[in-house]
Amino acid sequence: MHRLIRLLPFLAWLPRQTPRSLRQDLLVGLSGAILALPQSIAYALIAGLPAEYGLYAAIVPVLIACLWGSSWHLICGPTAAISIVLYASVSPLAVAGSDDYITLVLLLTFLGGVFQLLLGLLRFGALVNFVSHSVVIGFTLGAAVVIALGQLPNLLGLDLPSQATALKTAQDLASHAGEMDVPSLILGALTVAVGMALKLWRPRWPSLLISLLAVSLLAWLLPGVFEHVPRVPAFEGRLPPLSAVPLLDMDLILRLLPSAVAVGMLGLVTSLSIARSLSARSEQLIDADQEIRAQGLSNIVGAFFSGYLSSGSFTRSGLSYDAGARSPMAGVFSALWVAVFAVAGAGLIAHLPIPAMAGSILLICWGLVDRKAIGALLRVSRAEFVVMALTAAATLLLELQTAIYAGVLVSLFFYLKRTSRPRIHQSREGDADILRVGGSIFFGAAHYLQVRLQRCQGPQVVMDARQVNFIDYSGVDMLHREARRLQRTGGSLTLRGARPQVIEELHKLEGPARCPIRFED
Structure with missing residues (x-):
């Protein structure tokens, strides 16, 4: 089942x-x-x-x-x-x-x-x-502007070819603005006005449908004014x-x-x-x-x-x-x-008049x-x-x-920029530098952490790794190299409170016996 x-x-x-x-x-x-x-x-x-x-x-x-x-x-x-x-x-x-x-x-x-x-x-x-x-918000905003510009020729009664970008569409509209058809503009503007009024007055009503029906009825009642305005092509009901x-x-x-x-x-x-x-x-x-x-x-x-x-x-x-x-x-x-x-x-x-449909699309764009x-x-x-x-x-x-x-x-x-600079709080306990790392140690953050390790003054460095959930090969290799560097100067690198999966990854490079990093709870 x-x-x-x-x-x-x-x-x-x-x-x-x-x-x-x-x-x-x-x-x-x-x-x-x-x-x-x-x-x-x-x-x-x-x-x-x-x-x-x-x-x-x-x-x-x-x-x-x-x-x-x-x-x-x-x-x-x-x-x-x-x-x-x-x-x-x-x-x-x-x-x-x-x-x-x-x-x-x-x-x-x-x-x-x-x-x-x-x-x-x-x-x-x-x-x-x-x-x-x-x-998604930015794309929707841009798409709304592109859609609106693309529908303005229909609302103005202009027969203009589609352009590849919004900028070219705006330029084309500006050059043909004097050719607009006033009856088409009236139907489109009325659709927008009725739709906006209904959204404010009765937001639960189907404002798009009502505005389209009202404007279509007006165009049908006044054929002498609106008869030439193009309609949506009819299709077979099926x-x-x-x-x-x-x-x-x-x-x-x-x-x-x-x-x-x-x-x-x-x-x-x-x-x-x-x-x-x-x-x-x-x-x-x-x-x-x-x-x-x-x-x-x-x-x-x-x-x-x-x-x-x-x-x-x-x-x-x-x-x-x-x-x-x-x-x-x-x-x-x-x-x-x-x-x-x-x-x-x-x-x-x-x-349905085409300018009225264009007006309803403008309402959708606004929404x-x-x-x-x-x-x-x-x-x-x-x-x-x-x-x-x-x-x-x-x-x-x-x-x-x-x-x-x-x-x-x-x-x-932006995500990689944020994660490549994990939160690090530095303090001292006796002769040891304490680094509290808040974030994963991966290829994007390895160099930043390495720089912070090399700035430590004392020979003993303790990294509080309780908030480190993940470490990749770049992080493992970097910590091994820094531990070797500290060993050559008589110091050491110790990981405090490291999670078992982090310790396991650090041991994979050279084995537990040869790992230059110390661990403590």
């Missing part, structure tokens, strides 16, 4: 459902679907895909992630950050919205899912921690169709692999951050490796059902928790409600900027704030997947 639950983890909680909990989750799922509908369509347009692919990404991937995941409240689906990375990665290879473009997006989704699943199967969930929270993923084209796979790793890592960081945040509030234990496997499986399966890469959604997961979801069935019901709409309500989407977290970073850690700012700047100036790697490298630089 244990092995079966590992393969089908939903068997652990599904039998415990009651009619009452299912009714509650059904209502929560309906609320989540109402929120997901305009978001999914908007995110598909950001990704350069037809509108229906946003709905497809909110059906099968969500079902798989909820049934195979470990969180009660995490709801996945298309997101703004993932969508813009996909667009930036695939648009140089094919025309956005074309059949070739869709095929490449689905292949990238499959590769990202495989990467995620492998991390989960190998229990490498800790790798996700190398993408720090400050990197369930997610099966799609062919070109798994045998190694050239395409190799070209997309770096982007797949970047976007897969970004999706995992986002999903686990949300899951951990909600688990702290709900007092639920999260299995990070199981969650990673669920994310990978959802994207692998979703790619064959026309669903592009998904990850945890801040807004939909938060709604699931606040609305009182009793189990992952709330996410399952949300996906099923979206499927009903994809079949029955497809014709209504054709009445992406975590102003509270940015202020907290500035107060608590200047180094983390620098990481956030550099990641945001890289997002504006570089390709988005490159910006993620840049943020990770900056985070690692």
